[in-house]
Amino acid sequence: MVANATDTKACGRYCSAMPGPTRSFADLGLRPVVVHALRRMGVEAPFPIQRDAIPDALAGKHILGRAPTGSGKTFAFGLPMLHRLSGSAGLRGRPRGMVLVPTRELALQIEQSLEEPALASGVRIVGVVGGVPMKRQIDRLLRGVDVVVATPGRLEDIVSNGALSLDDVVITVVDEADRMADLGFLPQVERLLDRTRPTGQRMLFSATLDGDVDSLSQRYLTAPVLHSAEQAPDGASADHVFIAVSQEAKMDVALSIAAREGRTIMFLRTKHAVDRFAESLRAVGIAAVALHGDKSQANRTRSLASFSEGSVPVLVATDVAARGIHVDDVSLVVHVDPPADAKDYTHRAGRTARAGNAGTVVTLVTEGQHSEVSALAVVAGVDPRFVDVTPSSGYLEKITGARTPPGRPLPEPSPITREVPVRAQGKGKRPPGTYGSTGGRARRSGRR
Secondary structure, eight states: OOOOTTOTTSSOSOEEOOOOOOOOTGGGTOOHHHHHHHHHTTOOSOOHHHHHHHHHHHTTOOEEEEOOTTSOHHHHHHHHHHHHHTTSOOBTTBOSEEEEOSSHHHHHHHHHHTHHHHHHHTOOEEEEOTTSOHHHHHHHHHTOOSEEEEOHHHHHHHHHTTSOOOTTOOEEEEOSHHHHHHTTOHHHHHHHHHTSOTTSEEEEEESOOSHHHHHHHHHHOSSOEEEEOOSOTTOOOOEEEEEEOOHHHHHHHHHHHHTSSSEEEEEOSSHHHHHHHHHHHHHTTOOEEEEOTTSOHHHHHHHHHHHHTTSSOEEEEOGGGSSSOOOTTEEEEEESSOOSSHHHHHHHHTTSSOTTOOOEEEEEEOTTOHHHHHHHHHHTTOOOOEEEOOTTOHHHHHHHOOOOOOOOOOOOOOOOOSOOOOOOOSTTOOOOOOTTSOOHHHHHHTOO
16 A cells, blocks of 8 residues: 555555655755755756655654665665764764674765765765775774764775664665675675664665565564665766677777767776786777776775766776766766676666666677577667677767777776876766775875
């Protein structure tokens, strides 16, 4: 049964909120200092999931959000958390808010997205992820923290070592719960949730709410209000193009596409293939960085920073970049290797056509892959119409902006031996920074 979100007694287990009229952040009940902080970031009007979920979250209700990446859910859960925790400080090593996410990059982006409103609210927020020296993170936590944004494995390690207690956590968020399930993280998530106060507020966000995600919500959420954002905030959708290419011509086609103007993400299935393809791009004069799970966290952070700020136009990645990473103005996503399934296709494709912007998704399909790719495309809700091309095809240029690569080799990226702060880009937009920074005021003053 679907009922108004305010009528929790009438709608059983899940209460679906009725869509409301367009409102400003001030109308949602947030403090003026937070509204001003959002304006300084260039954020004026709430997305639908924010408009609908924030009032219920401010009221302390349990929230179940069906929302894909790019729908604005970070502010939907983050701003109410900051609002409710402001006005008092937690004890050393005892946060009062916890956000669990599946990837390091997502943790960093949530931390940075909430940095301005957190500072305005007087709330201290710290990211805790793997790939960074644990001692450095523990030192930050012991200096004081109100909200910890963490990947489950590293947070469980720190808690198990006695450096952090979750006994005071009264607001918990599990973001991208379906991805947590895919990666096998739910047992860790449950152990961490069991350490928080059972009477606290809990919010769970996921692109899908079935299977293990439903079991998780059944166990930890009480009379949750359901809010859905089925598509990107402005209803934007990408153009999907399936290019049939011979195995012999595939590399030349991919190089030509990468030589285009604009920000491009190119996905391959394996880490080795990512490294090899990024080297091939640099060999023909195309600036590119590689991103996969075997890279150090400093390397991953710096690669994302160079891509975000525009100094490197091409990001070559495994599926580690298909979830939770938001970079403005990615106009083209290329499946150099088709994804393994429809879910991976959807998440890869979701890196473009975000927040009302246009975008194109191209899949390169060689002989023998047509039936497999057709099947996953249909499941993903995309019509797989194949177009035959060659590296010199005018259609390829029309659709992707493909060009002849410059041909002058570029040097290998410099080895990264430390986490280097990067400067902000534009008003209110910061490229990914470092987990080891001191956050807040120190970041703005350039101190590490």
